[in-house]
Amino acid sequence: MTTPEAQMSGATPTSPPARADLASVASGAGAAASRTLLAALRASVRDVPDFPTPGIVFKDVAPLLADAALFHQATDAMAGPFAGAGITHVVAVEARGFIFGAPVAQRLGAGFIPVRKAGKLPWHTERIEYALEYASGILEIHRDACPPGARVLVVDDVLATGGTAAATGALVERLGAQVAGLTVLIELTFLRGRSALADRRVEALLAY
Secondary structure, three states: OOOHHHHHHOEEEOOOOOOOOOOOOOOOOOHHHHHHHHHHHHHHOEEEEOOOOOOEEEEEOHHHHHOHHHHHHHHHHHHHHHOOOOOOEEEEEOOHHHHHHHHHHHHHOOEEEEEEEOOOOOOOEEEEEEEOOOOEEEEEEEOOOOOOOOEEEEEEEEEOOOHHHHHHHHHHHHOOOEEEEEEEEEEOHHHOHHHHHOOOOEEEEEEO
């Protein structure tokens, strides 16, 4: 069984079941180009065995981030499915979500909103406590982060159990905004994170 740290960090158990990549790629890309991009993205994700605990294979995206062209293509592809969705703000989750969320916001011409762990934001905040596998966590957002009626896209690096994404969506809705969907680089499908997100739209580039 995965640890809470593994679930939140893009780790997978050893020998995870395989699943085809989700073809959520940049708008207008041909099928061949899409397959080429997905193959390059998958090849750039490095497996690190026994991190952060024995028996876990961590999905390390550092090589992808270090490749300027591939990083640009990845964030384009993450933004692409929502290009016509009227997104006004992108909300990203601490910490690696920030890396992908900011460029996605720029691609969509949207504002950027950070969601952080408790005590990290300086202004008046709305907070939510949510369950992890063996513990709980707290996330916060500025109360004036976006106006009521804003259309928000949630961005993170990994969708694991779905707890963080669900809590983030709930925070956004408390501000009176609408959650248009979630876009991630990697989905760990064996953790069934989509089941925690009800009918929310979810787009992922790579699935394990």
